[in-house]
Amino acid sequence: MKTVNQKAWFFVLPVLVLVAFNALIPMMTVVNYSVQETFGNNIFLWEGLTWFQQLLTEERFYKALGRQFMFTGLILVIEVPLGIAIALSMPRQGIWVPVCLVLMALPMLIPWNVVGAMWNIFTLPDIGLLGYFLNNVLGINYDMTQDPIAAWVTIITMDVWHWTSLVVLLAYAGLVSIPDAYYQAAKIDGASNWSVFRFIQLPKMKPVLTIAILLRFMDSFNIYTEPFVLTGGGPGNSTTLLSIDLVKRALGQFDLGPAAAMSLIYFAITLLVSWLFYTLMTKDDLN
Amino acid sequence: MAKITLSNLRHSYYPNPTEPSDYALKEIDLDWNDGGAYALLGPSGCGKSTLLNIISGLLVPSEGRILFDDKDVTALPPDQRNIAQVFQFPVIYDTMTVYDNLAFPLRNRGRDETTVKTRVTAIAEMLELTDMLDTKAAGLSPDNKQKISMGRGLVREDVNVVMFDEPLTVIDPHLKWKLRSKLKELHQRIKATMIYVTHDQTEALTFADQVVVMQDGEVVQIGTPVELFERPAHTFVGHFIGSPGMNVLPCDLRDGQAYFCEHQVALEGAVVGTPNGKTEIGVRPEFVTLATSGLPATVSKVSDIGRHTVVECDADGSKISAIVDGAGPERGAAVFLQFQQNQTRLYVDGWIATQAEEAQS
Numbered sequence: 001m002k003t004v005n006q007k008a009w010f011f012v013l014p015v016l017v018l019v020a021f022n023a024l025i026p027m028m029t030v031v032n033y034s035v036q037e038t039f040g041n042n043i044f045l046w047e048g049l050t051w052f053q054q055l056l057t058e059e060r061f062y063k064a065l066g067r068q069f070m071f072t073g074l075i076l077v078i079e080v081p082l083g084i085a086i087a088l089s090m091p092r093q094g095i096w097v098p099v100c101l102v103l104m105a106l107p108m109l110i111p112w113n114v115v116g117a118m119w120n121i122f123t124l125p126d127i128g129l130l131g132y133f134l135n136n137v138l139g140i141n142y143d144m145t146q147d148p149i150a151a152w153v154t155i156i157t158m159d160v161w162h163w164t165s166l167v168v169l170l171a172y173a174g175l176v177s178i179p180d181a182y183y184q185a186a187k188i189d190g191a192s193n194w195s196v197f198r199f200i201q202l203p204k205m206k207p208v209l210t211i212a213i214l215l216r217f218m219d220s221f222n223i224y225t226e227p228f229v230l231t232g233g234g235p236g237n238s239t240t241l242l243s244i245d246l247v248k249r250a251l252g253q254f255d256l257g258p259a260a261a262m263s264l265i266y267f268a269i270t271l272l273v274s275w276l277f278y279t280l281m282t283k284d285d286l287n
Numbered sequence: 288m289a290k291i292t293l294s295n296l297r298h299s300y301y302p303n304p305t306e307p308s309d310y311a312l313k314e315i316d317l318d319w320n321d322g323g324a325y326a327l328l329g330p331s332g333c334g335k336s337t338l339l340n341i342i343s344g345l346l347v348p349s350e351g352r353i354l355f356d357d358k359d360v361t362a363l364p365p366d367q368r369n370i371a372q373v374f375q376f377p378v379i380y381d382t383m384t385v386y387d388n389l390a391f392p393l394r395n396r397g398r399d400e401t402t403v404k405t406r407v408t409a410i411a412e413m414l415e416l417t418d419m420l421d422t423k424a425a426g427l428s429p430d431n432k433q434k435i436s437m438g439r440g441l442v443r444e445d446v447n448v449v450m451f452d453e454p455l456t457v458i459d460p461h462l463k464w465k466l467r468s469k470l471k472e473l474h475q476r477i478k479a480t481m482i483y484v485t486h487d488q489t490e491a492l493t494f495a496d497q498v499v500v501m502q503d504g505e506v507v508q509i510g511t512p513v514e515l516f517e518r519p520a521h522t523f524v525g526h527f528i529g530s531p532g533m534n535v536l537p538c539d540l541r542d543g544q545a546y547f548c549e550h551q552v553a554l555e556g557a558v559v560g561t562p563n564g565k566t567e568i569g570v571r572p573e574f575v576t577l578a579t580s581g582l583p584a585t586v587s588k589v590s591d592i593g594r595h596t597v598v599e600c601d602a603d604g605s606k607i608s609a610i611v612d613g614a615g616p617e618r619g620a621a622v623f624l625q626f627q628q629n630q631t632r633l634y635v636d637g638w639i640a641t642q643a644e645e646a647q648s
Contacts, residue, residue, distance in 0.1 A: 179376060179378075181374040181375070181376055181378050182378050184340075184343075184345050184365070184372070184374070185372070185374060185378040185436070185439075187345065187364065187365045187366060188343065188365045188366065188370065188371060188372050188392075188440075189366075189391055189392040189395055189439060190366040190392060190395035190396055191391070191395055192395070195395065199380045199382060199383065199391075200380065203380075203381045203382045204381075
């Protein structure tokens with residue numbers, strides 16, 4: 001006879017409580033703010049979808065969103081091929097493997113605000129090593145505090161420096177899992193290096209690359225600390241990404257309602273793009 | 288197609304080998320005739336895969352030469368040797384269809400699409416892959432995947448040799464038999480030289496006309512399946528081939544006569560030379576009979592293997608197996624064993640040391 005044991009619910013309870021406190025309750029608070037107006041003192045006025053309508057008709061939001069997509073797009077276009085290229089050129093065996101892996105992992109171990117501060121100091125034109133070198137030795141006019149293009153080059157370079165390693169490590173893991181027989185068979189079949197990459201390495205790396213791209217998309221789309229410390233969103237608003245704009249609204253202008261509405265839209269975009277991407281990448285595996 | 292000659296081949300995975308044990312392959316001299324079906328049989332780690340990779344060009348031997356039809360190919364890479372190799376695990380190109388998989392080696396060599404189509408269709412027909420040509424190769428079952436790997440080997444019409452490196456390892460038992468007979472059939476149709484590496488004696492004996500038995504990087508015996516069974520040149524071959532393997536019993540040699548536990552054992556013929564070393568008697572369980580007189584022994588185990596019974600006996604601490612028809616004696620029974628004289632041989636330091644009985648006809 002099968003006995004129904006309800007005790008299992010008891011064991012799930014801690015997780016439910018945890019999820020409630022770290023996700024559900026804060027999220028519902030945001031939902032609460034997004035449909036009301038508040039002037040502090042716990043006084044709330046119902047506003048309905050006003051904040052959403054306001055936001056979606058506002059140029060400022062679309063500009064920030066555009067910058068955000070540009071940032072994420074650029075870093076993906078650079079980091080993914082670069083990461084694959086580095087992973088391909090790393091040794092597969094021998095004493096250099098751990099050395100390479102540790103070197104690769106180092107940038108990822110540095111706290112995000114430290115990365116921002118490092119690159120800020122590094123690139124300042126008067127005191128930074130790189131900034132000084134570019135301006136005074138190579139004679140290139142480079143000042144990320146004044147010039148939007150220089151600012152963009154700097155935040156992209158910083159992100160590439162910080163996160164390409166993630167793509168490298170995942171791609172490398174995919175590469176080392178390919179059995180030798182594949183390379184041997186390809187040699188016997190007379191395959192060129194490009195064919196080996198196109199028909200063996202790339203397909204075998206596909207699952208890990210999907211995860212890598214997904215992680216890099218979500219992380220870069222939500223990036224805040226590094227560009228905030230590095231450029232503070234400037235010069236002007238040229239590097240004001242979505243998250244920076246959001247914080248300006250919520251904490252700078254204290255527009256809690258519009259900020260909450262923006263958070264929800266921001267969240268929905270991240271979720272939608274991630275879901276679309278993942279579904280498209282894995283649809284072949286299902287059948 | 289070509290005759291393959293291995294001359295003074297030695298290989299070590301160490302940069303500066305000194306001891307014989309540093310060598311994965313010790314001194315191999317072998318000829319593989321054009322169109323032959325060969326098996327390379329030996330336990331794991333005996334050097335058979337190393338030998339295979341040297342023939343295919345994936346490994347360059349430390350010493351010696353490989354000739355294809357008297358042309359030295361030792362330094363040539365695999366794609367210039369015109370060989371095909373099927374690996375233990377099926378290698379397929381996941382993103383391609385079955386057709387593209389089979390066409391891949393031809394397209395890489397710049398053949399025109401009409402030739403590709405003719406060849407692929409013919410090979411698919413032979414391997415019964417025709418209905419799957421348009422499907423993606425990734426979702427197929429292991430035996431079909433392995434057929435694709437074979438097909439990629441066979442699709443080139445000028446291939447010198449097709450090598451199989453334990454190709455049935457991941458195949459379900461009931462399909463193994465099917466694929467094995469398919470291979471045999473393919474060999475008869477294509478007439479290419481085929482080398483089949485395995486540690487499974489059944490696979491080797493059913494596939495090959497000539498079996499090369501290897502142990503510790505050396506070739507121990509080359510022969511037809513019958514020769515290997517009937518007259519093992521080394522006790523290792525006796526052990527390795529046959530189920531159960533050959534009985535090997537320690538013996539003393541006095542005046543050209545062999546004695547096991549002070550019991551004289553008649554040998555097939557005269558002892559060759561003056562034996563110096565460990566002497567042993569070898570006789571297959573198939574040629575041991577239970578009789579009313581002979582070598583006294585106690586039955587220690589009886590196992591029914593279908594039409595026959597394997598009777599394991601203990602004679603003065605040595606284990607002797609006999610295969611008898613019908614039911615065997617009880618465990619613990621006292622029996623007498625007789626060895627069929629023309630199948631009883633002397634081995635010195637593992638190597639055969641008796642002359643075969645003169646052919647009587």
